[in-house]
Amino acid sequence: MKKAFAPATVANVACGFDVLGLAIEAPGDIVTAELAEDDTPGTPGKIALEVEGDARLPREPERNTASVAAQTFLDRYAPDASVRLKLEKGLPLASGMGSSAASAVAAVVAVNDLLAVGATLDDLLNCALEGERVASGTAHADNAAACLYGGFVLVRGAAPALDVVRLPVPKGLSVALVRPHLELSTRDSRTLLGNEVRLQNAVTQWGNLGGLVAALFREDWDLMTRSLVDVIAEPIRSSQVPGFADVKRAALETGALGCSLSGSGPAMFALCRNLETAEAVSQVMASAFADTADLETDVHVSPVSKQGARPEVESCAS
Amino acid sequence: MKKAFAPATVANVACGFDVLGLAIEAPGDIVTAELAEDDTPGTPGKIALEVEGDARLPREPERNTASVAAQTFLDRYAPDASVRLKLEKGLPLASGMGSSAASAVAAVVAVNDLLAVGATLDDLLNCALEGERVASGTAHADNAAACLYGGFVLVRGAAPALDVVRLPVPKGLSVALVRPHLELSTRDSRTLLGNEVRLQNAVTQWGNLGGLVAALFREDWDLMTRSLVDVIAEPIRSSQVPGFADVKRAALETGALGCSLSGSGPAMFALCRNLETAEAVSQVMASAFADTADLETDVHVSPVSKQGARPEVESCAS
Numbered sequence: 001m002k003k004a005f006a007p008a009t010v011a012n013v014a015c016g017f018d019v020l021g022l023a024i025e026a027p028g029d030i031v032t033a034e035l036a037e038d039d040t041p042g043t044p045g046k047i048a049l050e051v052e053g054d055a056r057l058p059r060e061p062e063r064n065t066a067s068v069a070a071q072t073f074l075d076r077y078a079p080d081a082s083v084r085l086k087l088e089k090g091l092p093l094a095s096g097m098g099s100s101a102a103s104a105v106a107a108v109v110a111v112n113d114l115l116a117v118g119a120t121l122d123d124l125l126n127c128a129l130e131g132e133r134v135a136s137g138t139a140h141a142d143n144a145a146a147c148l149y150g151g152f153v154l155v156r157g158a159a160p161a162l163d164v165v166r167l168p169v170p171k172g173l174s175v176a177l178v179r180p181h182l183e184l185s186t187r188d189s190r191t192l193l194g195n196e197v198r199l200q201n202a203v204t205q206w207g208n209l210g211g212l213v214a215a216l217f218r219e220d221w222d223l224m225t226r227s228l229v230d231v232i233a234e235p236i237r238s239s240q241v242p243g244f245a246d247v248k249r250a251a252l253e254t255g256a257l258g259c260s261l262s263g264s265g266p267a268m269f270a271l272c273r274n275l276e277t278a279e280a281v282s283q284v285m286a287s288a289f290a291d292t293a294d295l296e297t298d299v300h301v302s303p304v305s306k307q308g309a310r311p312e313v314e315s316c317a318s
Numbered sequence: 319m320k321k322a323f324a325p326a327t328v329a330n331v332a333c334g335f336d337v338l339g340l341a342i343e344a345p346g347d348i349v350t351a352e353l354a355e356d357d358t359p360g361t362p363g364k365i366a367l368e369v370e371g372d373a374r375l376p377r378e379p380e381r382n383t384a385s386v387a388a389q390t391f392l393d394r395y396a397p398d399a400s401v402r403l404k405l406e407k408g409l410p411l412a413s414g415m416g417s418s419a420a421s422a423v424a425a426v427v428a429v430n431d432l433l434a435v436g437a438t439l440d441d442l443l444n445c446a447l448e449g450e451r452v453a454s455g456t457a458h459a460d461n462a463a464a465c466l467y468g469g470f471v472l473v474r475g476a477a478p479a480l481d482v483v484r485l486p487v488p489k490g491l492s493v494a495l496v497r498p499h500l501e502l503s504t505r506d507s508r509t510l511l512g513n514e515v516r517l518q519n520a521v522t523q524w525g526n527l528g529g530l531v532a533a534l535f536r537e538d539w540d541l542m543t544r545s546l547v548d549v550i551a552e553p554i555r556s557s558q559v560p561g562f563a564d565v566k567r568a569a570l571e572t573g574a575l576g577c578s579l580s581g582s583g584p585a586m587f588a589l590c591r592n593l594e595t596a597e598a599v600s601q602v603m604a605s606a607f608a609d610t611a612d613l614e615t616d617v618h619v620s621p622v623s624k625q626g627a628r629p630e631v632e633s634c635a636s
Contacts, residue, residue, distance in 0.1 A: 019525040156529035156545060157522060163544060165532050196514045202550070204475060206524035207337040211474035213531040214483050226481060227474060232520070 053089025150308030228258020371407025546576025
């Protein structure tokens with residue numbers, strides 16, 4: 001039996017719509033994988049699934065991101081194995097915290113560990129994305145890549161092959177992640193954006209993305225601050241999150257380098273120079289959600305985690 | 319009397335439409351500046367202009383990029399001085415080689431040197447851009463910033479202030495710049511692009527821009543190669559350049575990291591790992607223009623020049 005943990009992630013990171021992602025330390029999803037014995041349910045080459053958590057999560061293996069990702073892995077690397085998965089769902093659904101990616105990534109890491117296939121991170125990522133495809137309709141790798149690799153990643157492109165560029169993480173760089181208790185579907189948020197953008201806005205966005213990448217290499221906090229601006233998704237999607245403007249203002253006034261939606265929201269993230277600032281920023285963000293939109297929140301504070309998903313040491317009870 | 323040289327530049331650099339530029343060593347424009355004496359024409363606080371080169375260049379000081387840039391400089395930093403400029407035009411017009419930027423930059427560098435104002439590079443850039451505005455209708459800083467600063471630059475943004483990020487130049491990085499003998503106007507090329515782009519293409523472009531910036535920091539030639547792709551301007555503008563596809567293919571087959579239009583063309587550039595490759599690439603590009611489009615070319619080969627515009631030591635005759 002093998003167990004893997006996969007953390008929450010922040011995708012887009014203001015200026016990097018669909019290409020940037022970063023991992024935090026916790027919370028996350030846990031998947032346990034074990035070989036199906038002869039006397040347990042499970043067809044050879046198939047995944048059986050047990051889910052602990054939100055009742056709305058699909059229990060059918062062909063609809064759950066974790067089992068779809070694991071099934072893709074079996075099909076490619078171990079077609080004769082039968083595996084039982086247990087998903088312990090630590091992340092909230094439709095939160096903008098990379099919940100579906102975490103389930104898919106934890107599943108492939110656990111199964112890879114169980115079967116000792118030794119697949120590469122790129123192999124695992126490709127399998128995890130098949131799980132993501134079930135959840136969001138399209139397979140964007142920004143959450144899954146950050147979740148699997150850890151740290152700060154740029155998904156340069158997806159064709160002909162996924163091209164994940166690991167970016168440097170300046171010492172101290174920390175995240176305040178605040179999730180208001182409301183749900184948005186990534187699919188709906190994507191429709192909201194439409195298929196076209198103004199060229200002028202696109203130029204602004206890629207100028208900022210280039211600035212952010214340079215800032216990470218140079219540990220240039222001022223350039224990072226100037227670059228953490230989203231003129232593509234935030235102006236449209238933020239209207240779905242009550243209190244957005246006030247929460248963002250509070251974060252910036254408290255010393256955040258930048259603040260925007262985490263993925264497609266409703267969670268909001270702020271990047272900060274150190275953990276202490278991130279702590280303070282998370283508190284003013286939570287207060288602003290409460291005061292201006294009467295929303296309760298979950299608050300997470302973490303360094304940008306250099307470690308992504310990983311096998312967990314089994315507990316004594318298992 | 320002071321003289322300044324400003325080099326040709328490659329703007330856009332495939333994936334960085336309107337935000338990336340790089341300088342080469344030569345050719346370039348030369349501007350000589352001297353104080354107007356009492357017995358020479360020139361109103362106090364005004365620029366007088368003499369132009370050597372293409373007969374189509376505006377001779378009226380209020381229409382030439384060099385004199386407009388210099389006049390802006392006087393208005394801001396030395397309103398009582400009267401200056402005579404001589405522009406020796408070394409760069410061809412409407413070539414995609416940053417010709418108007420070079421004239422403007424050489425002018426402000428010469429005048430700054432003449433009047434010993436000690437303006438910063440950012441001050442000079444802002445004045446030069448007023449000259450650019452006369453030439454192209456809008457003031458894009460990608461050519462002018464590369465021309466003035468040298469090296470490889472990212473113009474992250476222009477508002478509220480110009481934000482020029484100097485990028486690292488990997489050792490050996492060289493340019494083949496091949497100009498076919500035909501002219502395109504930047505203004506027309508810009509109209510061709512329209513005001514909207516597909517979001518999917520914009521995402522591809524900023525993924526590539528992020529990849530290129532990371533590749534410059536890491537000296538990662540493979541990532542540079544994968545990133546030097548333009549899905550925004552090249553697919554539209556390249557149709558204006560006969561032979562484009564064959565020239566590009568020849569460059570890539572001969573070892574270029576990437577090849578695209580220089581600025582809005584018709585000049586084409588190829589980036590190469592070293593000067594020897596750039597030499598070979600420039601020859602096959604010139605041959606392809608001749609063979610497939612019956613076009614004569616000028617060929618320039620140079621390292622990416624860390625030095626931009628600079629005061630020139632006066633010759634003995636002056």
